Amino acid sequence: MADMKQYVEDVLASIEQKDPEQKMFHDTVSEVFSSIVPVLEVHPEYRENKILERMVEPERTVSFRVVWQDDKGEVQVNRGYRVQMSSAMGPYKGGLRFHPSVTLDVLKFLAFEQVYKNALTGLPIGGAKGGSDFDPHGRSDNEVMHFCQSFMTELCRHIGPNVDVPAGDIGVGGREIGYLFGQYKRIRDSYDAGVLTGKRVDYWGSLARTEATGYGLLYFVKNMLDAKGIDLAGKTIVVSGSGNVATYAIEKAQEYGAKVVTCSDSNGYIYDPEGIDLAAVKEIKQVRRGRIKEYVETHPQAEYHEGCRGVWTVKCDIALPCATQGEIDLASAKALVANGVTAVGEGANMPSSLDAIAYFQQQKVLFAPAKAANAGGVAVSALEMAQNSERLQWTFEEVDGRLKAIMKNIYESARKNAEKYADPDDLVAGANITAFVRVADVMLAQGLV
Numbered sequence: 001m002a003d004m005k006q007y008v009e010d011v012l013a014s015i016e017q018k019d020p021e022q023k024m025f026h027d028t029v030s031e032v033f034s035s036i037v038p039v040l041e042v043h044p045e046y047r048e049n050k051i052l053e054r055m056v057e058p059e060r061t062v063s064f065r066v067v068w069q070d071d072k073g074e075v076q077v078n079r080g081y082r083v084q085m086s087s088a089m090g091p092y093k094g095g096l097r098f099h100p101s102v103t104l105d106v107l108k109f110l111a112f113e114q115v116y117k118n119a120l121t122g123l124p125i126g127g128a129k130g131g132s133d134f135d136p137h138g139r140s141d142n143e144v145m146h147f148c149q150s151f152m153t154e155l156c157r158h159i160g161p162n163v164d165v166p167a168g169d170i171g172v173g174g175r176e177i178g179y180l181f182g183q184y185k186r187i188r189d190s191y192d193a194g195v196l197t198g199k200r201v202d203y204w205g206s207l208a209r210t211e212a213t214g215y216g217l218l219y220f221v222k223n224m225l226d227a228k229g230i231d232l233a234g235k236t237i238v239v240s241g242s243g244n245v246a247t248y249a250i251e252k253a254q255e256y257g258a259k260v261v262t263c264s265d266s267n268g269y270i271y272d273p274e275g276i277d278l279a280a281v282k283e284i285k286q287v288r289r290g291r292i293k294e295y296v297e298t299h300p301q302a303e304y305h306e307g308c309r310g311v312w313t314v315k316c317d318i319a320l321p322c323a324t325q326g327e328i329d330l331a332s333a334k335a336l337v338a339n340g341v342t343a344v345g346e347g348a349n350m351p352s353s354l355d356a357i358a359y360f361q362q363q364k365v366l367f368a369p370a371k372a373a374n375a376g377g378v379a380v381s382a383l384e385m386a387q388n389s390e391r392l393q394w395t396f397e398e399v400d401g402r403l404k405a406i407m408k409n410i411y412e413s414a415r416k417n418a419e420k421y422a423d424p425d426d427l428v429a430g431a432n433i434t435a436f437v438r439v440a441d442v443m444l445a446q447g448l449v
C-alpha cells in the first residue's frame with residue numbers, strides 16, 4: 001500500500017511541478033487519485049502502463065482569440081478554450097462556461113472531473129470542457145449573439161457529432177446554445193443536430209435536458225437517503241445558486257415534499273422561512289435576467305443577505321450547493337454541521353473544498369459527490385445525442401424515466417465499490433473507483449494513445 005501511495009504522491013508532485021499555478025486542477029486530481037490507491041494495489045498494470053500519468057495530460061487543448069463588437073461599436077477581445085481531456089469512452093463531451101473567472105486551470109479541473117462523471121453514466125461519452133472569460137451578464141442579446149458567433153467560428157474546427165459535443169454550463173443556456181448552433185451550421189453547411197446538446201426542444205434538443213441536472217441530483221440524494229431509511233418529505237433544504245441546476249433541484253425537492261428555504265446568486269442569498277416561491281425565482285432569473293434580491297420586493301416575509309457564504313449558516317437538514325466551485329470551505333462545513341445538517345448533495349462541480357469534504361465524512365454527514373450526484377445533466381445530453389442520431393425525439397416521461405434509472409445505477413455502483421474498497425458510506429471513494437476502473441480498462445484495451 002505504501003508503495004502505491006508513494007506512486008500517487010509522485011504523480012501529484014509532478015503535475016504541481018509542471019503547472020504550479022493550476023491549484024484547482026491539482027485538487028481534483030488529488031481527490032480522485034487518493035481514492036484509488038487500493039485499486040492500484042490489485043491492478044499493477046495501471047502503473048506499468050502509466051495510466052495515471054496519461055490521465056492528467058489532456059489529449060488536446062486549444063486556446064484562441066475571440067474578437068467581437070459590442071453595441072457601442074467598440075471592439076472587444078476575449079479568450080476562448082476547449083480542453084479535450086479524454087476520448088477513451090466516446091467523443092469528447094462536456095459543457096462550455098462563459099464567466100470572467102474562466103482560466104485554463106478552471107477548465108482543466110472541470111474537464112478532468114467530466115471524464116469520470118461521464119464514465120459513471122454508462123453511456124458512450126469521453127470528457128472535455130471549454131469556455132471563455134466573456135461575461136454575458138449585462139450584455140444585450142445582440143452582443144451575446146456576436147460573441148457566440150465569433151467563438152464558434154474558431155471552435156467549429158475542433159468539434160463534431162463524433163468528435164466533440166459541447167453543451168451549456170455557467171453562463172451558457174438555451175440562448176447561447178442557439179447562437180452557437182446557428183453559426184456552426186452556417187460555417188459547416190451541415191445540419192449536425194448532434195454537435196451540441198442542450199438545444200431547444202423545437203430544433204431537436206431533448207425533453208428533460210433543462211431539468212436533468214437538478215432532477216438527477218434529487219434522484220441521487222433520494223437513493224442515498226432511502227438506503228438509510230430517511231424520508232425527504234418534510235426536510236428543510238438550503239440551496240445555493242439560482243441558475244439551471246439550482247432551479248430544477250428546488251423544483252424536484254419541492255415535489256418530494258421538502259421545504260427549500262434559500263437560493264442565491266453571485267451577489268447574495270435570500271432566506272424565505274415559508275419556503276422558496278419557485279415561480280417568482282424563475283420569473284426573476286429566466287424571464288427578467290435580474291438579481292435574486294428582487295425576490296424580497298414581492299415576498300416581505302423573506303430576507304436578503306449580501307454575500308454568498310452566509311447561506312451555509314442557515315439551519316437545515318440537507319444542503320445542496322448548486323452555484324459554483326469552492327463555495328463550501330471548512331468554516332462553512334463546520335457551520336452546517338453545528339446546525340445539524342445530515343446530508344450534502346453537490347449539484348455544482350467541486351463546490352466543497354477537500355478539507356470540507358473530509359470534515360463532512362469525519363462527522364458522518366451523508367455526502368453525495370459532484371461527479372456522481374450531478375451526472376444527470378450530461379447523461380441526458382448523451383440521450384440527446386442518441387435521439388439526434390436516430391432522428392427521433394423521445395417523450396419527457398421516457399427521458400425522465402431513463403434519467404432516474406441512470407442515477408440509481410450510479411448510486412448503486414458507487415456504493416458497491418465503497419463497500420468493496422473503503423467505508424461503505426464513502427461515496428467519494430466509491431464513485432472515483434467505479435469511474436477510474438472503467439476508463440483505465442478501456443485505455444489499456446486501446447493501446448498506447
Ligand SMILES: NC(=O)C1=CN([C@@H]2O[C@H](COP(=O)(O)OP(=O)(O)OC[C@H]3O[C@@H](n4cnc5c(N)ncnc54)[C@H](O)[C@@H]3O)[C@@H](O)[C@H]2O)C=CC1
Nearest residue numbers: 169170171213241242243244245265266323324348349377
Ligand atoms: N448545467 C448543467 O447541466 C450542469 C451544471 N453543473 C454545474 O452546476 C453549477 C451551476 O451551473 P448552472 O446552473 O448550469 O449555471 P447557471 O449559469 O445557470 O447558474 C449559475 C448560478 O451560480 C451563481 N454563481 C456563479 N458564479 C458564482 C460565484 N462566483 N459565487 C456565487 N454564485 C455564483 C450564479 O449567480 C447562478 O445563480 C456549476 O458548477 C456547473 O459546472 C454540473 C453539471 C451539469
Ligand SMILES: O=C(O)CCC(=O)C(=O)O
Nearest residue numbers: 094095167169377378381
Ligand atoms: O451536458 C453536457 O455535456 C455538459 C454537462 C456539464 O458541463 C457537466 O456535467 O458539468
